Amino acid sequence: MLLEMVQAEGSDVLQRLGVSGDGLNEAEVESRLEEYGPNVVAQEKKKSFLSEIAHRFFTNPINILLTVLAVISYLGDDAVGASIMLAMVFMAVFLSYFQEARTGRAVEKLRSMVSNTATARRVPAIDEDAEKAASLPLAQKIEVPIDQLVPGDVVHLSAGDMIPADLRLLTAKDLFINQSALTGESMPVEKFAGVDHEAKAPLEARNLGFMGSNVISGSATAVVIATGTKTYFGALAGSLIGQRVQTSFDKGVHRFAWLMIRFMAVMVPLVFLINGVTKGDWLQAFMFAVSVAVGLTPEMLPMIVTINLAKGAMAMAKKDVIVKRLSAIQNFGAIDVLCTDKTGTLTQDKVILQRHVDIAGNEDQNVLEFAYLNSHYQTGLKNLLDLAVLEQFDGEMRARMEASYTLVDEVPFDFSRRRMSVIVKDQHGKHFLIAKGAVAETLGICVSLRDEDTSEALMTPEKFDEVRSVARDMNEDGFRVIALGMREIDAKPAYSLADETDLTLMGFLAFLDPPKDSAAEAIRALNENGVAVKILTGDNATVTGNVCRQVGFEVTNYLVGPQVEAMSDDELTLATRTTQVFARLNPQQKVRVIEALHRDGHVVGFMGDGINDGPALRAADVGISVDTAVDIAKESADIILLEKSLMVLEEGVLEGRKVFGNILKYIKMTASSNFGNMFSVIGASAFLPFLPIAPVQILLNNLLYDFSQTSVATDDVDKEYLAKPRKWDLPAITRFMLFIGPISSIFDYVLFAVMWFVFKANSPEHASLFQTGWFVESLLSQTLIVHVIRTGKIPFLESRASLALTITTLTICLIGAVLPYSPLAVKFGFTPLPALYWLFLGLILVAYMALTQFVKVRLVRRFGML
Secondary structure (H helix, E strand, O other): OHHHHHOOOHHHHHHHHOOOOOOEEHHHHHHHHHHHOOOOOOOOOOOOHHHHHHHHHHOOHHHHHHHHHHHHHHHOOOHHHHHHHHHHHHHHHHHHHHHHHHHHHHHHHHHOOOOOEEEEEEEOOOOOOHHHHHHOOOOEEEEEEHHHOOOOOEEEEEOOOEOOOEEEEEEEEEEEEEOHHHHOOOOOEEEOOOOOOOOOOHHHOOOEEOOOOEEEEEEEEEEEEEOHHHOHHHHHHHOOOOOOOOOHHHHHHHHHHHHHHHHHHHHHHHHHHHHHHHHOOHHHHHHHHHHHHHHHOOOOHHHHHHHHHHHHHHHHHOOOEEEOOOOHHHHHHHOOEEEEOOOOOOEOOOOEEEEEEOOOOOEOHHHHHHHHHHHHHOOOOOOHHHHHHHOOOOHHHHHHHHHHEEEEEEEEEEOOOOEEEEEEEEOOOOEEEEEEEEHHHHHOOEEEEEOOOOOEEEOOHHHHHHHHHHHHHHHHOOOEEEEEEEEEEOOOOOOOHHHOOOEEEEEEEEEEOOEOOOHHHHHHHHHHOOOEEEEEOOOOHHHHHHHHHHOOOOOOOEEEHHHHHHOOHHHHHHHOOOOOEEEOOOHHHHHHHHHHHHHOOOOEEEEOOOHHHHHHHHHOOEEEEEOOOOHHHHHHOOEEEOOOOHHHHHHHHHHHHHHHHHHHHHHHHHHHHHHHHHHHHHHHHHHOOOOOOOHHHHHHHHHHHHHHHOOHHHOOOOHHHHOOOOOOOHHHHHHHHHHHHHHHHHHHHHHHHHHHHHOOOOOHHHHHHHHHHHHHHHHHHHHHOHHHHOOOOOEOOOEOOOHHHHHHHHHHHHHHHHHHHOOOHHHHOOOOOOHHHHHHHHHHHHHHHHHHHHHHHHHHHHHOOO
16 A cells, blocks of 8 residues: 555545545544544553453462462362462462552553644634634644544644654655664655655655654655554554563563572472471472472562552652653663753753844844744744744734745755755845854855945955854853855755855854753752763854853863764773763764763763754663653653753652662562571471471461562662662672571571470470461561661661551561461461560560671671662
């Protein structure tokens, strides 16, 4: 179908689609939406509740293993053990489902606050008032959510727009499209509206635009020929449903899970063999080893991670930060270099046209008027400079200018020329090309200049130096300067880049973007929190340096685009260590700077909102944009700010570190506790004539402990921990496990001695008493130790846990203490504990927490906070 559209005239394409060039009306849109569905690609079909539960159950081997064991236990007349195992399956499946469903709804609600739209030509609804209807225009340009586009919609494209569907171009003017996502080609492709008889494949067609690409420069109108999964991009994306590229955070969780699996692979068989040999009951040894394996499994980790990330997303939403990908929160906290543009971050993002001068620096109204024509008649994306020019004219002045000149054609802006031109016709039929753009690039096409007496003079080297000094002086005063050139040009059917030659320099426009009052404080706060700020801008170095000085941002070295281009990758990597400002960069040079920082081991955040920022946003570890950004920037970003401010970024960075810190608390507690329990289980199994703890008690212990950790996400994090970027550090986690874990074993063995020698629980007849004593001590010790491990300070005195975490841990401890005396005791194999036991337990817990605190402090002093 696509090739048929390629080789047909535009009018024939419209006819095939059953639409006129005026676009669709409301009834037609609704009908086609019902027929073709929303314009969404790779949308996963929502599973039913039962299918979702089944998927979670059957894709988790632990759940299957627990269920099988529950059935075996039930058939073996152990209904209590079976119930515990099924309760753990319930927690793993149902609680995670409900939590993730709740999180998913919250995240989608946040993401819906940031939407991309397309400019479509639609016929307004006609009411019964014929006279009123007759006064309405036949078609209107309106902003339509991209998912509401249908085949037959006529859309308008300009620089910065995403291609919202597969399109057949109807008109095109200097249209360049980046379709690297589909073809892998880094260079933009020029597109035309005419019939293309040479195309052998859709992607080769010069008159098609494809979803997944974006407009680099130029303008066009086009008709939608395919939407959603019927698009070329949709066919590719459909095969990728559910597949997500792992972030550094995902990889860290994965590595930790494999660490625990390797740990279990060694320890569990050892436990099985020791108990089989010493007790002679291999079935019992097998059940015990499996229970130990289940106890070692951090089955709550996915749920704990999701709860923490969701809470972080909600907290950041209150600070006007929308998180598009939950895992980006941790990456946000890990960044140690923030690359950002100048406009809107260091400055107020409110450009004011301060001066419009001739080549000598004198105010000149003609310069302003020609600049108005250029800004008004361009059909591409109007930037802040254009808006500042247009604001200088009231309605009467605008009407006068537009009556005197009419638009003939334009040569749109692109990032290699760094200028744009319009061709206008005056009342006498004369045609003029008016160009404005960066000083160096615009002066490069000027062969003459308009002198102070309005006569033209050749651009001699001396004159060139004079006008450059005028622009440079304004730059040094903090102004952003662009040059304006023009020439009378012969009338022709169409104009191109080749016509931008032999211009006469008219003068300069000087803009002021005042620095933000908060910029200096924000940069200082980021630096204090271990985040270096680097400026990556397309503006010139002089203006950027001036703004940096005004906000107290120290610049000891800067590089400009041509210098970056000439450097090798290794040279650029070294240069990024000492360079704070990179100026006059094109999009690919921004990407090179970010890649150089990556090679140097940095985690990089990039903040941008322009057409030229899309590649850099994708290259960074965290892409940050604003809700007022162009479509391609918002689509490429991981995080969207509703307020463009470095202060908001600093708060987001700290929130990311807090989320990561709370996740690590669970990981540290689980890893160290499990490692210590293994030492205790192996030793006790080797020397005791009975099992040190019943399989059902292991499962119950694990169930209660997991409940106590569900509130970790509510906890606070020490300010010292938030002071620097945090990354996954598996060796540090392993070190913590090896040092802290065995401490619990020391006190487990102390308890074993107490139970054996003091309470005479030293024979199979008294196994229940021994097992009960260890169950209570194990549950209370690993539950309470969270208060020590959660902080680098002295627990309870210098740092206290959140109220929710305190309540859950104390509640679980109370349940553990009461169970041996409850009606459920017999079912779990518990025996009431003697009163003297609680005195020994109190001493053990205090000593255990004190020794853990001592070792933890030594670890922090030597290795820093994990």
